[in-house]
Amino acid sequence: MNKYNQIYSDIVADIDNQRFAQGERIPSETELMSQYQASRGTVRKAVDMLQERGYVQKIHGKGVYVLKPGNIEFQLSGIVSFQEMNDRMGRQVVSQVAALEAVLADAALARQMGVAEATPLVKIKRVRNIDGENVIVDINHFVAELVPGLDAGVAAGSIYHYIEQQLGLTISYAQRIIEAQPCNEDDRQYLDLNGMDHVIVVKNLTHLYDGRLFEYTESRHRLDKFYFTDIARR
Amino acid sequence: MNKYNQIYSDIVADIDNQRFAQGERIPSETELMSQYQASRGTVRKAVDMLQERGYVQKIHGKGVYVLKPGNIEFQLSGIVSFQEMNDRMGRQVVSQVAALEAVLADAALARQMGVAEATPLVKIKRVRNIDGENVIVDINHFVAELVPGLDAGVAAGSIYHYIEQQLGLTISYAQRIIEAQPCNEDDRQYLDLNGMDHVIVVKNLTHLYDGRLFEYTESRHRLDKFYFTDIARR
DNA sequence: CAGAATTTGTACGTATGTATG
DNA sequence: TCATACATACGTACAAATTCT
Secondary structure (H helix, E strand, C coil): CCHHHHHHHHHHHHHHCCCCCCCCECCCHHHHHHHHCCCHHHHHHHHHHHHHCCCEEEECCCEEEECCCHHHHCCCCCCCCHHHHHHHHCCCEEEEEEEEEEEECCHHHHHHHCCCCCCEEEEEEEEEEECCEEEEEEEEEEEHHHCCCCCHHHHHCCHHHHHHHHCCCCEEEEEEEEEEEECCHHHHHHCCCCCCCEEEEEEEEEEECCCCEEEEEEEEEEHHHCEEEEEEEC | CCHHHHHHHHHHHHHHCCCCCCCCECCCHHHHHHHHCCCHHHHHHHHHHHHHCCCEEEECCCEEEECCHHHHHCCCCCCCCHHHHHHHHCCCEEEEEEEEEEEECCHHHHHHHCCCCCCEEEEEEEEEEECCEEEEEEEEEEEHHHCCCCCHHHHHCCHHHHHHHHCCCCEEEEEEEEEEEECCHHHHHHCCCCCCCEEEEEEEEEEECCCCEEEEEEEEEEHHHCEEEEEEEC
């Protein structure tokens, strides 16, 4: 591992385990330099990462202060797969593959994804059951060319894990859109709506490290089960 | 202005004006160094900022590529005030101050804000009218001690502008929570709900540069007028 | 209040490693 | 194989904000 990543993850662990408590200062740059036998630039890079990800707040002339650690764990900043999120939150979750088919991008989808019409896609619908209720429908559209061997067996587990570990692709960024929509047929068919007539839709355009678009996903959440948090910086 | 900020904002302008088009490479680090007579570290800092904010994607060994510029303008990453956002989007917007009063934090509010019970607050309700319909209610709770002179006149304009320019405070980060809630009395009173029975609530805990909590805000959006986008990185 | 010490911010420079074409 | 371009890591100097003496 990198030196700055080592420093970063050590401090994250210290914060999560409350060895550095909320409101406390972490060691100064000088101290970290000698602890890790690292240069100032390397230490600063690690601390900058901590600040970007909401762990700390740097104050000129004073030091680096730990923010609330509790929030971090429930945070969705960064790209986190459904499985990773629920592992962290420890909920009773069952995913069921409702459909898996090869399709060609129609006009609307091609526009939204920024690919040519009739591009071969793998379309997967999965229903997420949390604590006994069907509350999320995920509809993935993968660019077929980029995900060979994506079958029902893989879809039943973590697709992201398959893509990164098995195929060796690097996922780098996603544009994310959150909005509300009236329920459609899929929602009524798959979700326990309890009379609610809207869902919250999270759209994800996920890209590989080299910039190629790799999937378009819609996550359709029942209103009362949707929760999103992050940290914004000015 | 800083050197790296200068480089950063020059390139942002070039991207926004399509002088660097989507998918194109921006000048390499070496070229930027000679253009700006800057060191490698300075140039890299500017480009890192571009990537953090979703303008570009760096690829090892190839170059730095411009992502879709159009999305950036409608982006809510970072802390953006209502007024700033609508200035950028060019919508017909009217804000009306529905209430402004001094209150003391009750138990629920004190817990949510992490302040002592009975802390003096300034509570402001504002209704946002977009294209002729009342679609958002903003309910701000400012820590009274930190915002002297915050009256109806100020509230009618941009409160953020007042706080940063007049009071000289630096806003640095906010924890943001997005969820859906059933409509409450405020929603029914102030919004044109058209029969919708839920709203999307954006909660903001905004902090100053020195880490002090400074306001808690609830923005209650009519479902069909809510839209949020950002870029997530893994 | 002045000055020293500490701490983060900006900027420069160099060397070497790794990925791409 | 070689050139180009980004990644990591080292080092230095001075500026600016805060705190301590």
